[in-house]
Amino acid sequence: MSSIQTPPGVQVRGNGHSSQAAKTILTPEALEFLARMHRTFNKTRLSLLAARQDLQKKLDSGNAKLSFLKETEAVRAAPSWRCAPPGPGLEDRRVEITGPTDRKMVINALNSGAKTFMADFEDSNSPTWANMVNGQLNLYDAVRRQIDYEANGKKYKLNENHAVLLVRPRGWHLDETRVIVDGEPLSGSMFDFGLYFFHNAFEAVKRGFGPYFYLPKMEHYLEVRLWNDIFTWSAAYIRFPYGVIRGTILIETIPAAFQMEEFLYEIRDHSSGLNCGRWDYIFSYIKKLRASEKYVMPDRTDVTMTVPFMEAYVKLLIQTCHKRKVAAMGGMSAQIPIKNDEAANTAAMNKVKADKLREVTAGHDGTWVAHPALVKIAMDIFDDHMKGPHQVGLSRFAPPCKVVSSIHSPVLQYHIRKEEVSVSELELIDPKVPGKITDKGVRENISAALSYCAAWISGNGCVPINFLMEDAATAEIARVQLWQWSKYGSKTESGKKLDAKSVAPIFEEEAQKVAKLPGISAQQVRIAKDYMLKQLSQEWPSDFLTSDLQQYLESDDTKSKL
Numbered sequence: 001m002s003s004i005q006t007p008p009g010v011q012v013r014g015n016g017h018s019s020q021a022a023k024t025i026l027t028p029e030a031l032e033f034l035a036r037m038h039r040t041f042n043k044t045r046l047s048l049l050a051a052r053q054d055l056q057k058k059l060d061s062g063n064a065k066l067s068f069l070k071e072t073e074a075v076r077a078a079p080s081w082r083c084a085p086p087g088p089g090l091e092d093r094r095v096e097i098t099g100p101t102d103r104k105m106v107i108n109a110l111n112s113g114a115k116t117f118m119a120d121f122e123d124s125n126s127p128t129w130a131n132m133v134n135g136q137l138n139l140y141d142a143v144r145r146q147i148d149y150e151a152n153g154k155k156y157k158l159n160e161n162h163a164v165l166l167v168r169p170r171g172w173h174l175d176e177t178r179v180i181v182d183g184e185p186l187s188g189s190m191f192d193f194g195l196y197f198f199h200n201a202f203e204a205v206k207r208g209f210g211p212y213f214y215l216p217k218m219e220h221y222l223e224v225r226l227w228n229d230i231f232t233w234s235a236a237y238i239r240f241p242y243g244v245i246r247g248t249i250l251i252e253t254i255p256a257a258f259q260m261e262e263f264l265y266e267i268r269d270h271s272s273g274l275n276c277g278r279w280d281y282i283f284s285y286i287k288k289l290r291a292s293e294k295y296v297m298p299d300r301t302d303v304t305m306t307v308p309f310m311e312a313y314v315k316l317l318i319q320t321c322h323k324r325k326v327a328a329m330g331g332m333s334a335q336i337p338i339k340n341d342e343a344a345n346t347a348a349m350n351k352v353k354a355d356k357l358r359e360v361t362a363g364h365d366g367t368w369v370a371h372p373a374l375v376k377i378a379m380d381i382f383d384d385h386m387k388g389p390h391q392v393g394l395s396r397f398a399p400p401c402k403v404v405s406s407i408h409s410p411v412l413q414y415h416i417r418k419e420e421v422s423v424s425e426l427e428l429i430d431p432k433v434p435g436k437i438t439d440k441g442v443r444e445n446i447s448a449a450l451s452y453c454a455a456w457i458s459g460n461g462c463v464p465i466n467f468l469m470e471d472a473a474t475a476e477i478a479r480v481q482l483w484q485w486s487k488y489g490s491k492t493e494s495g496k497k498l499d500a501k502s503v504a505p506i507f508e509e510e511a512q513k514v515a516k517l518p519g520i521s522a523q524q525v526r527i528a529k530d531y532m533l534k535q536l537s538q539e540w541p542s543d544f545l546t547s548d549l550q551q552y553l554e555s556d557d558t559k560s561k562l
Contacts, residue, residue: 003022004031005028007032007035009035009182010031010032010034010035011180012178012179013178013179013180014129014133014179015129016129016130017129017132017133017137018134018137020137021133021134021137024140025133025136025140025195025199029198030194030198030199033194033237033238034179034181034190034194034195035182037190037234038181038182038184038186038187038190039182040233041187041226041229042184042190044226045172045189045226048220048223049172049173051220051222052219052543059289066254066288066289066425066429067258067425068258068259068425069258069262072221072265075261076262082268083268083271083272083273083324083325084243084246084269084271084326085325086246086327087209088208089116089164089209090116090164090209090212090246090327091389092389092390093115093116093327093366094115094365094379094386094389095113095115095366095367095378095379095382096115096116096117096329096366097109097112097116097370097371097372098118098168098332098368098370099117099120099124099462100120100121100124100131100135100462101119101120101121101134101135101136101138101139103134103138103147103149104149104156105462106119106138106139106142107147107149107158108156109372110158110159110165111159111162111163111372112163112375113163113372113376113379114163114372114375114379115163115164115366116163116212117163117164117165117166118167118168118214119135119139119142119168120471121135121168121169121170121192122168122472123461123472124461124469126457126461126553127170127188127461127546127550128459128553132176132191136192136196136199139165139167139196139200140199142158142165143203143204143207144203144207145207164209165209165212166212166213166214166248167192167196167211167212167214168214168215168216169188169190169191169196169213170188170216171188171216171217172187172218172223172226173217173543173544174544174546174547176188176192177550179191193213193234201245210245211244211245211246212245212248213245213247213248214247214248214249214250214275215250216250216252216280217252217253217280218249218250219253219256220256220259221262221265224249224262224263227267228267228269231245242269245270246270246272247271247272248272248273248275248327249264249273249274250274250275250277250280251263251317252276252277252278252280252284252473253280253284254284254285254288254289255284257281257428258425260274260317260320261320261323261324264320264321271324271326272326272327273321273327273329274320274326274328274329275330275331275368276314276317276328276329277331278305278332279331279332279476279477280476281310282300282303282477283473283476283477285429286477286480287480290480290483290484290540293488294431295431296485296488297481298434298436298437299435299436299437299438299440299444300441300444300445300477300478300481301435301441302433302434303433303435303477305331306358307432307433307434308427308430308432308433309428309429309430312423312428313423313428314362315421315423316421316423318362319421321392322363322393325393327365327366328364328391329364329365329366329367329368330356330359330360330362330364330366330368331368332368332369332370333352333356333369333374333378334468334470334474335349335352335371335468335469336370336371336468337371337373338467349374352374352377352378353377353381356377356378357381357385360381360382361385364391365386365391365392366390367382370469371469436492437485437498438492438493438494439493439494439496441492442482442485442492442498442503442506443506443510444478445477445478445481446478446503446507447465447513448470448474449479449528449532450510450514450525450529451465451514452465452470452471452472452474453527453532453549454514454524454528455517455524456472456475456546457524457553458521460519472545472546476544480541482498482536483536483538486498486500486503486536500533500536504533507533511526527549531545531548531549
């Protein structure tokens with residue numbers, strides 16, 4: 001593009017960002033930094049992605065199983081190593097709010113009263129070129145406290161006291177196809193991390209915090225090692241102090257559950273803990289274990305945090321984090337307030353309270369919410385049951401028994417000796433999930449998948465569906481469940497056999513409803529419907545719908561002008 005000066009070997013093909021974003025963010029120096037990062041690390045990234053495919057083929061053929069790794073037994077057995085202490089501002093993370101990086105959202109989230117805000121370039125973001133580059137500008141301004149926004153006569157600006165900023169880049173599997181280095185697309189992870197770090201690392205420290213990140217969707221400890229190497233290399237490149245960067249890893253794939261200690265070990269000098277990425281974890285569970293009918297799941301509403309494989313995963317994550325002295329973060333409550341229906345809103349908020357009570361009494365050090373109205377609800381629960389800044393180390397003082405006290409006990413966080421928790425390989429993949437496949441569940445999956453995919457193509461990655469703020473993980477669960485039910489000819493509670501042909505009329509009905517939603521075109525709904533129906537007919541589902549649908553964002557981007 002003529003408006004952007006690029007270093008040798010670099011092409012920038014994206015349009016649609018503001019001229020201020022291009023001037024501030026896409027500088028020649030920043031693009032050179034990205035290019036050198038790509039040349040240093042992209043070959044490793046691609047080999048690790050290939051290893052994922054190799055494992056999946058072995059799982060599908062029955063030539064491999066998910067298990068704790070023999071090669072890293074010494075890491076798990078070593079009692080002495082610990083992770084880095086919390087970075088400034090990360091000592092108490094009892095409530096974190098998450099959301100995309102549009103300007104109004106950034107201001108409202110930072111002002112929400114939450115301890116931290118995870119600005120999301122990943123699952124709650126549709127990676128149009130404008131969203132990615134303008135989002136970087138919004139974070140640049142937020143770090144410097146110069147962000148403001150005005151709409152409909154209302155002005156938004158930062159409060160004096162606001163949440164600490166963390167950033168989630170895209171996963172290793174996603175390319176930034178609008179930036180080409182030596183003929184190859186740049187990694188989306190490197191683009192998102194690199195631009196934020198290059199422009200804001202020193203300024204963040206000056207402001208009393210640091211360059212803090214959430215790292216998504218990893219499947220092997222060598223993928224974590226790659227992030228650690230990039231952290232170290234990036235710090236050296238800009239002459240930034242070693243060990244100031246922090247990364248919280250989302251445990252949201254089933255292979256990662258078997259390597260939690262290894263993940264922490266690889267990033268121990270930069271670690272700020274692990275997070276239960278619950279919705280993507282369910283998606284990964286179905287996808288990785290897809291070759292066996294034994295793992296067919298009921299309606300996704302029945303796959304709760306209390307089913308055996310999810311409960312085992314939570315226990316192991318908390319034990320692992322506290323053993324290595326870092327935060328064990330809980331998962332997302334996606335509820336949003338229900339206006340004009342007090343009874344329904346009360347029921348929804350009670351679900352949030354029960355979820356947060358479960359998390360804090362299990363031993364989590366913090367939790368996620370998706371809407372500012374939930375911050376106080378979650379904060380009150382954690383304030384009542386977690387008197388210190390976290391629960392790391394508190395289990396040492398627990399009584400030597402495993403009897404669970406009343407759920408109303410203010411000291412319930414001490415009820416289990418975390419060092420006594422033992423989770424087996426079989427427990428992590430236990431297929432016992434009570435529930436049924438219902439006609440309603442099938443329709444809800446179809447509706448959610450169509451609504452989200454169409455909205456995502458339109459440029460919106462954070463979508464309210466049935467009073468829940470949904471991101472890509474919900475659409476992914478819906479997609480692979482529909483595929484799974486079709487693959488194995490599952491029957492609904494009413495006796496209806498499921499396959500691509502039998503559900504096609506429901507897709508037509510739901511597509512007509514989605515086409516009436518604001519901001520979504522008939523063409524976008526058609527693309528979503530055709531994509532989903534094709535998925536149901538394939539031998540295996542695609543790895544990620546975001547990878548598949550990226551091409552439609554690119555076509556839209558090329559039509560937009562500066």
